Every structure is written in C-alpha cells, then in structure tokens.
Amino acid sequence: MTLAQHTTASTATTGHRDRMLGLLRRRPPRTSLEAPLYTDPDLFSLDMQGIFATQWFFATTEAEIPEPGDYVTVDIGTLSLIIVRDDDGQVNALHNVCRHRGARVMTDRRGTTARLTCAYHSWTYATDGTLLHASSPGETFDRTCFSLRTAHVRSVCGLxxxxxxxxxxxxxxxxxxxxxxxxxGFDIASAKVATRIDLMEEGNWKLTMENNRECYHCGGHPELACSLFATWGLTADTVPPELAADWDxxxxxxxxxxxxxxTHGLxxxxxxxxxxxxxxxxxxxEALDKAGESFSVTGERLSRKLMGDLPDFRLGRTSLHVQPNxxxxxxxxxxxxxxAYPVSADRTLVRTTWLVAEDAVAGEDYDxxxxxxxxxxxxxxxADFVQLAQQGVSSPAYVPGPYMRSEDQVEAFIGWYTDHMIRHLDHLDHLDPGERS
Structure with missing residues (x-):
C-alpha cells in the first residue's frame, strides 16, 4: 500500500468511526438502532472489530469434538477459526489461515484429521498449530516461527x-x-451430538439477537407455545387479560x-x-408448560435417557443467554x-445443535x-421474522421504534452492544492513523 492509499484508508476508517459514534451516542434509551447500524457494510466491519475481535464469543461444544483430531470451523465475517482437539486432548482455536501465503487451510465445517494440511502448497500443521511440513527443496527457514496463529479458548461446562x-x-x-x-449436571462435554442444523438468516446479526431476546412475537411460534409459557418475559403488571390464565x-x-x-439441591x-x-x-x-419435561407438543420427554447425573425429568429448562452471540x-x-455467526451486514448463520445423553441410542431412546x-x-x-425486520430497516421510511417492557432483554443486549462499541471506537481515536486501518 502506498502512502497515499494508506492515508486514504485511514481517513475512511476515521470517517466510518465518527459516523458510527454519532449514531450510537444519539440513540435514546429503549429505542432500536438507526438503519445504518443494521445495513451498512462498513459499520458491520466495525462491529466485527469492536465486538467479535475483542470479546469472548461462543464457538462450539466439547461434545462436537470428542476425540483427538476432531474439529469444527467457525466463520464470523472474514474471520475463520479451526476449533480442534489435539493429541493431548486439549481444545485449541487456530486461525484458519496458512502461514505461507494466507490460504484457507480447512474448508469443511467439521471433520476428523490427524494433520491440518493446506491444499494450496501442502503446508502441514499439527493439531496444536505447529508447522510440521513445508515442502520446498533447497529452502531453509525456521519453521518454529510459522505455526498457525492461535486464539484464546475457555471451556465452561463443555461450552x-x-x-x-x-x-x-x-x-x-x-x-x-x-x-x-x-x-x-448436564455433563455437556461427554454428551452425544444427536444432530446439527445450520440456517442462514437474511438479516443483520443484531436483529437475530434482538429477536431471540424477547417473546413479544411468540404468538408466531405455535409449536413452541405448546411447552413454553406465553407469558415469558412479562411481569404481573404487564400481563394482558387474554394471558391471565396462562400467567396463573x-x-x-x-x-x-x-x-x-x-429437594434435589439445584x-x-x-x-x-x-x-x-x-x-x-x-x-x-424455569418451568415448562403441560408435562413440564421438555420442548414437545405435550411437554413430555423426547429422550428416555437423563442428561449427565440429573435426578429428575421434570426440571423445566435451564436457560442461559451469553453476549454477544x-x-x-x-x-x-x-x-x-x-x-449466531455474522456473515455480512445482512446475513447471519444460526447454528443449532441438539445434544443427548452419551449412551442414548437414536431410534431407540429418541427420534x-x-x-x-x-x-x-x-x-x-x-428466520422469517428477522428477514422481515431486515427488509423494514432497509427502507427509507424506517425510523427507530420503542422497546416494550416485555423487551427488557432486547434493551439489555443493545445497551451492552452500544456501550462496548463506543468504548472500542473511543479507543481508536487514541491510536496513530496507521493503527486504525
């Protein structure tokens, strides 16, 4: 990059930063974001830098990589990571970028391999990222300096x-x-993967997360409403008359x-x-409706095997939300x-994984x-709701609207996002121009 190009890139970055700061700082409390924060590719890039390059985010479960050599790939924006279990049983996160000329190393979403081999020039790495092989006759260089770059990993009860x-x-x-x-008690690390489904939502990642953080729209989920109380997120003074019986x-x-x-000490x-x-x-x-055991039409269990060492099938649901994804x-x-894995300003991959007890047998213990x-x-x-929202915020007629009292967790998510992005963008202001681009 020439000096002129570098200066232009730095100026553009500063312009996007200043624009985004203005949008974030003028957001009234309990109000949705302005349209560019959902639609603009340049501001999406700043999201990736300010949130996904600075914060912990959920990648996978240990159950999905139970044996040495098992791996999954996680793509967020232009970032790609290989989450792999090495020969010592350690879970590693490796940047999916070959140290030769930057090619993508692993192209499948999951698999098992003894070695990580780049298809371009066959540079080969161990599952801890160490460079093992770089075939080039007559070349000598310190291979210890060219391991795959690593990211920090933390397993929390198998997550x-x-x-x-x-x-x-x-x-x-x-x-x-x-x-x-x-x-x-769920013993997630030792669980069995029953199945996984990847679904591409045609919307900004924040719209995906906003949609998840409220049940104001749950009238549109007839299957879920069989076991999840329609009053989730409401308080005694916000329950409408038609839901009074459900509330009681x-x-x-x-x-x-x-x-x-x-009784069980839980x-x-x-x-x-x-x-x-x-x-x-x-x-x-939290309790579930009907039989109170699981997410089913009747509320009854969907697998005959208890997870881990849990003592009872009727323990409702343990619900965990973690920022940002x-x-x-x-x-x-x-x-x-x-x-939720952001792909672009208007696309988000939602990966859902169902885990059952380690000894549960498909077709026998569960279907x-x-x-x-x-x-x-x-x-x-x-996904349909998120697409509708993306189409709406992309219209020139869109004006940010208010969050209802039942949408407190939407406000909490957007508040968390706004605070962290402002902090990140303020930090950029103290960097040299060369460090911003």
Missing part, C-alpha cells in the same frame, strides 16, 4: 468460548463460577419447580449480568445450543425428527 484479542476480558471467570452449578398456571408451575429443585434463581460486564450473561431455571436450553433429556420438531419450526419462523 467452548473463543477470544481473538491479545488480552481477553477476564470476567469470563465470573460467568463460569456462576453458571457451573446450573450446568454441571405459570406461577403454580414455577412454585412446583422451585420445590423440586430445592439452583433455580435468576442471575442476570447482561449489561454490567464484558462477558454478559443471564441464567435461570449465543443462547442455550438445558432440558433433563437433552440440551440445545444456538450460535431425531421428534427431538428437533419444535425448534426446527421455531428457527424457521424466526
């Missing part, structure tokens, strides 16, 4: 989080300490669940730190993980179609 920052936020330790009593039923179910949890309180830390999260154990449902008979029925339909409906 694998990754951070690409040089110094990752440390409050993930607080998250781990708080959620472990809720999650440990949910209170009775929650009281029964808390008594059962107390936590059930809501713990919420969605806005006051980097690794923002919310966890709780994940949510989880732990049922006594299975666990579902959801990850995959029945296991996935509710959330296959719900995810598809959500």
């Amino acid at each position: 694998v989080f990754v951070c690409t920052a040089a110094e990752p936020p440390t409050d993930i330790d607080d998250l781990a300490a708080t959620v472990t009593p809720y999650l440990a 039923r949910s209170l009775l179910a929650d009281a029964a669940l808390r008594e059962r949890c107390t 936590p059930w309180d809501i713990v919420e730190h969605l806005t006051d830390r980097d690794a923002g999260f919310r966890i709780s154990r 994940a949510w989880f449902h732990g049922l006594s008979d299975h666990v579902i993980t959801f990850a 995959v179609d029945e296991l996935t029925h509710v959330w296959r339909h719900t995810n598809s409906q959500d």
Whole structure:
C-alpha cells in the first residue's frame, strides 16, 4: 500500500468511526438502532472489530469434538477459526489461515484429521498449530516461527468460548463460577451430538439477537407455545387479560419447580449480568408448560435417557443467554445450543445443535425428527421474522421504534452492544492513523 492509499484508508476508517459514534451516542434509551447500524457494510466491519475481535464469543461444544483430531470451523465475517482437539486432548482455536501465503487451510465445517494440511502448497500443521511440513527443496527457514496463529479458548461446562484479542476480558471467570452449578449436571462435554442444523438468516446479526431476546412475537411460534409459557418475559403488571390464565398456571408451575429443585439441591434463581460486564450473561431455571419435561407438543420427554447425573425429568429448562452471540436450553433429556455467526451486514448463520445423553441410542431412546420438531419450526419462523425486520430497516421510511417492557432483554443486549462499541471506537481515536486501518 502506498502512502497515499494508506492515508486514504485511514481517513475512511476515521470517517466510518465518527459516523458510527454519532449514531450510537444519539440513540435514546429503549429505542432500536438507526438503519445504518443494521445495513451498512462498513459499520458491520466495525462491529466485527469492536465486538467479535475483542470479546469472548461462543464457538462450539466439547461434545462436537470428542476425540483427538476432531474439529469444527467457525466463520464470523472474514474471520475463520479451526476449533480442534489435539493429541493431548486439549481444545485449541487456530486461525484458519496458512502461514505461507494466507490460504484457507480447512474448508469443511467439521471433520476428523490427524494433520491440518493446506491444499494450496501442502503446508502441514499439527493439531496444536505447529508447522510440521513445508515442502520446498533447497529452502531453509525456521519453521518454529510459522505455526498457525492461535486464539484464546475457555471451556465452561463443555461450552467452548473463543477470544481473538491479545488480552481477553477476564470476567469470563465470573460467568463460569456462576453458571457451573446450573450446568454441571448436564455433563455437556461427554454428551452425544444427536444432530446439527445450520440456517442462514437474511438479516443483520443484531436483529437475530434482538429477536431471540424477547417473546413479544411468540404468538408466531405455535409449536413452541405448546411447552413454553406465553407469558415469558412479562411481569404481573404487564400481563394482558387474554394471558391471565396462562400467567396463573405459570406461577403454580414455577412454585412446583422451585420445590423440586430445592429437594434435589439445584439452583433455580435468576442471575442476570447482561449489561454490567464484558462477558454478559443471564441464567435461570424455569418451568415448562403441560408435562413440564421438555420442548414437545405435550411437554413430555423426547429422550428416555437423563442428561449427565440429573435426578429428575421434570426440571423445566435451564436457560442461559451469553453476549454477544449465543443462547442455550438445558432440558433433563437433552440440551440445545444456538450460535449466531455474522456473515455480512445482512446475513447471519444460526447454528443449532441438539445434544443427548452419551449412551442414548437414536431410534431407540429418541427420534431425531421428534427431538428437533419444535425448534426446527421455531428457527424457521424466526428466520422469517428477522428477514422481515431486515427488509423494514432497509427502507427509507424506517425510523427507530420503542422497546416494550416485555423487551427488557432486547434493551439489555443493545445497551451492552452500544456501550462496548463506543468504548472500542473511543479507543481508536487514541491510536496513530496507521493503527486504525
């Protein structure tokens, strides 16, 4: 890059930064974002730098890479990572960029391999990223200087989080300490993957997350409404008359669940730190409707095997939300993980994984179609909602609208996002021009 080109790029970056700061700082509380923050490719790039290059995000589960050589790839914007278990059983996160001339090393979404080999010039790496082979007769160079670049990895009860920052936020330790009593009994690390589904949503990643953080739209989820109380997210003074009976039923179910949890020594309180830390999260154990066992039409269990060492099928759902890109449902008979991976300003990959007990047998203990029925339909409906939202915010008629009281967690997500982006963009202002581009 010439000096003139470098100066132009730096000026453009500064312009995008200043524009984005203005949009973020003038957002009124409890109001959706202005259109460019959902639609502009340049501001999307700043999202990737300010959120996904600085914060911990959910990548996969240990259950998906149970043996040495097992790997999955995770793509976020232009970033690609290989999450792989090495020969010592350690989980590593490696940048999916060959150290020769930058080619993508692994192109499949998942697999098993003894070595990571770039198809371009056959540079070959161990599963810990060490360069093993670089065939070029007569060439001598220090191969120890050309290992695959690494990212930080943290497993929390089998949930694998990754951070690409040089110094990752440390409050993930607080998250781990708080959620472990809720999650440990599921034994996610040793679970069996029943199936995975990738769904491309035609919308900005923040619209995907906003949609997940509220149930104001849950009237559009008839399958989910069979087991999830329609009053989720409401309070006593916000329940509409038509949901009064559901509200009363949910209170009775929650009281029964808390008594059962107390008997088994299991936590059930809501713990919420969605806005006051980097690794923002919310966890709780909440009752389900009808039989109260699982996400099914009847509320009954979908697998005959209990997860981990859980003592009872009727333990509702353990619900975990983690900023910026994940949510989880732990049922006594299975666990579902959801990850939102931003692809572009108007596209987001949602990856859903269903986990069952390690010894559960497909066709005998569970049926995959029945296991996935509710959330296959719900995810598809959500994708339609997100696409409608993206189409709307892309219109010149769009004006940011207010969040309802039942959308408190949407406000919490957008507040977290806004605060972190302002902090990041303010930091850019103190860098030399060359460091901004």
